[in-house]
Amino acid sequence: MRLTVAVVQQLLDQNDGFEDTTRDRQKNFTIYTRYRISDGELHIQESGNTSWADSRFSNAPRVATIEQTRRFLRPRLGSLKTDGIE
Template sequence: MRLTKQVIRQLLDQNEGFERSTHYRDRNNTNDRHYQIVSGELRIRETGRTSWADSHYDNEFVADEDQTRRFLKNYLGALNTDGLNMG
């Protein structure tokens, strides 16, 4: 499926409340992301810390078009795609 702006809009509208979380850890960084579709946009809350003692972070933001497209592509199988052109 080609994720055009129209298809992205429809997926966001049809999947209000859809949530997923991810966790990433390496030697110097721990990162958790919580994704949620709310009011027709993908919202992301990112928390984590690095190897520095005082470097904790907690950020919330609305995903840009590229981030939203990647998220929808990754979770397309779990989303409601009723009525979309799957060609």
């Protein structure tokens, strides 16, 4: 499936409420990224910590760009509703 702007928008509209979380763990750093489809947009929120006790962070949710949205959708196409989309 080719993820044109129109196809991406259809996927976002059909999958309102879909959520996923990823974790990236490195030597002294862990980041959790929460993805949520809402109102036809992909929202991304990151939080994490380092090995220091007082080094936790949580960023405010932001709307993903079209490229970030494509990178999110492509590996999850099997989990999303794709009825009527070619």
